[in-house]
Amino acid sequence: MMAKLPPLSVLDLAPVVQGSSTRDALMRAKELAQHVERLGYRRFWMAEHHNMPDIASAATSTLLAYIGAHTEKIRIGSGGVMLPNHAPMVVAEQFGTLATLFPDRVDLGIGRAPGSDGATTHALRRDPSAAEDLEPQVDELAYFLGDAKPGQRVRAYPGAGTQVPLWLLGSSTYSAMLAAKKGLPFVFASHFAPDFMMRAIELYRQQFQPSQQLAEPYVMVAVNVIAADSNEEAEFLATTGQQKFVSMLRGQEGLIPPPTENMDMIWTAAERQQVTHMLRESIVGHQDKVHAGLRGLQARTGADEIMVNAFIYDQQARLRSYELIAKG
Known part of the structure; x- marks a missing residue:
């Protein structure tokens, strides 16, 4: 008997093709999301990239709101948001808003790459070393998405208490080991950087520590x-x-x-x-x-x-x- 395929999901960058406009790309993304929802795909994720004329998904959370409004049940999410480009509280507010609009449908995938070239990275990040240690930023983001603590003076509204599921994305062993330490699901980017795929997955499974979000490794x-x-x-x-x-x-x-x-x-x-x-x-x-x-x-x-x-x-x-x- 032939083995059943695992659950399938979709990553889309709203590509802008020659002879078309950015608006056309966004319309095509909506059509694709509706199409794959009907076909039974589990998730429709969009990725943050900057200063690239052929990719229209830079404002990822904004575009996900559009996709969510034109679909009914497929999970929507980021694949990913490049967290060092943003204040974690702002990301919590954005995805808390999405989770409020589309309950139980939103995923928050996190990466640490800039999503662009060096000059654009400089324009995005006031701290050039922001990506060197992602862990405190992940902790801060989880803090703002979690239940409010007694005496907590700064909260994300919307965001607090939404418990939006976090995922870590990567093309190396760094994110794999951080995902294992935090007990988060891990996504490997073999679509453009497959070299460390097997080693990263192996390390993730070996080092995985259960968390409130996830009891067992999920790849x-x-x-x-x-x-x-x-x-x-x-x-x-x-x-x-x-x-x-x-x-x-x-x-x-x-x-x-x-x-x-x-x-x-x-x-x-x-x-x-x-x-x-x-x-x-x-x-x-x-x-x-x-x-x-x-x-x-x-x-x-x-x-x-x-x-x-x-x-x-x-x-x-x-x-x-x-x-x-x-x-x-």
């Missing part, structure tokens, strides 16, 4: 997945994401490009090697191949949940991909 793995009606079509669609990563390596700005028939006309041999390495956990192909890949990833990692990400230029192809993935 979610984020991965690029593109499904289509044939392997050839899926591989063609995947060249959009490959081109984006080439542009990132070159430090070039621009909107998400359409797929191409010939990546060798775009990347150098060195770029191909580097992009292929970064995206090596990607699962691309027809439905059966994708489902086999997802089961293989779950078998290797023991993931309790898999979060699907994809840069697909055409909206109908994107919706179709998530439909095929869900039919597992």
Whole structure:
């Protein structure tokens, strides 16, 4: 008997494709959220990035309010909020507001990367060392989201008492060990930085300490997945994401490009090697191949949940991909 797929969720960055506007990207994100809700996906998360013209999810909590208002039951959340960019109290107020509007539907995923380049990081962070020790910031955020303490003079309204579930996100062992210490669920970013995936998950499980939020380790793995009606079509669609990563390596700005028939006309041999390495956990192909890949990833990692990400230029192809993935 074929193993059942683990619960599936979606990570979306509201990508802005060539020939479209930022508003179009936000409309596409709403349509995708509604689509995957109907298909039975568990969560729809959006990620904070800055100074990137091809990503429209910078104001993550604001956009999640829009998504929440146009869906009914799917969990919405951040994948993630880059906590060193913000005062924890402000994040507690934002996500406390979301939790008040959408009870029992909101997740707060936290990262420590800046979500952009060095110059933008300087514009966002008054303390350049803010990301070196995330633990006190996580503690402060949990404090503002928890029940008010006797004599507590500063409270997050809304926020206090909402107990919004916290998740830690990472692409290295740092966040894995912090998640284990705090008894929080852990999400590994294998969709762009898979090198430490197995080691981070191993350390998280070994060092996990139960908490009020979580009794046992819970691992979610984020991965690029593109499904289509044939392997050839899926591989063609995947060249959009490959081109984006080439542009990132070159430090070039621009909107998400359409797929191409010939990546060798775009990347150098060195770029191909580097992009292929970064995206090596990607699962691309027809439905059966994708489902086999997802089961293989779950078998290797023991993931309790898999979060699907994809840069697909055409909206109908994107919706179709998530439909095929869900039919597992």
